[in-house]
Amino acid sequence: MSSNMRINKKCQLCNREFIAKTTVTKFCGKDCAKIAYKAKKRAEKISSSTRKYASRVVDPKDRVQELQLREFLSVKDTALLLGCSSKTIYRLIEKGTINATNIGDRLTRIKRTEVDHIFYQQN
Template structure:
């Protein structure tokens, strides 16, 4: 089936304007297509060669990545910081180590855990049960009642660690939590 459409395109390789017969044509000719393929192949070979060179420069780095326990020298190579900095982190008590005679060994999981974010108290709280529709506001009701923007409300809920409940297509927040934040009196009797 031949196409009768004519689309003006710009060749991805030579950047010249040409008339394409399909919507997926990228190159103006077979010559440009071949040259683009060769260029992509060449770039991938160069990138692979550079990666192999980096591995050859730092052969210990690949070995260190697989070990469960590493020395201070290996940790400094892995992180790209000095040995003295690692010893300072150890002396402050921020990193746990084991000593075998004069040799100091660091567990790889402790080193990875050193850079992870600590858990906040709000993440450690148990999940609250849904109090019921009559004891909750929708997000829109809160915005209208207290005159707050959607972004402001979102940040307020995040900052105070207030639980949100999704029921159907609506998000609900407990009235008592919102009333405490806005110092509003709960007019409804519970």
């Protein structure tokens, strides 16, 4: 079945006028259709990766509030909560200022009350 329709249209990519044989034709030829398809796919990839990245980004204020509610913290979380480096936390553990527990070989946990205790110590 062929159509005898002839519709004057403008290409959505290059704005050239052309004669379309169907009502759904958007582009003047194969080249414009390929370029538009690639641009559409590129935009989909960018929006997909942007959505993935946006879902991973957490506001530091929200993160600190979440940490304040936890009973046990990792060294990295404690460093974020106190606003220092994890190396400083390890030094405080070594000095005995903060009591920490090693779970296994690498997993160090600090009780939340220990972090609070640092600020309420009497000299």
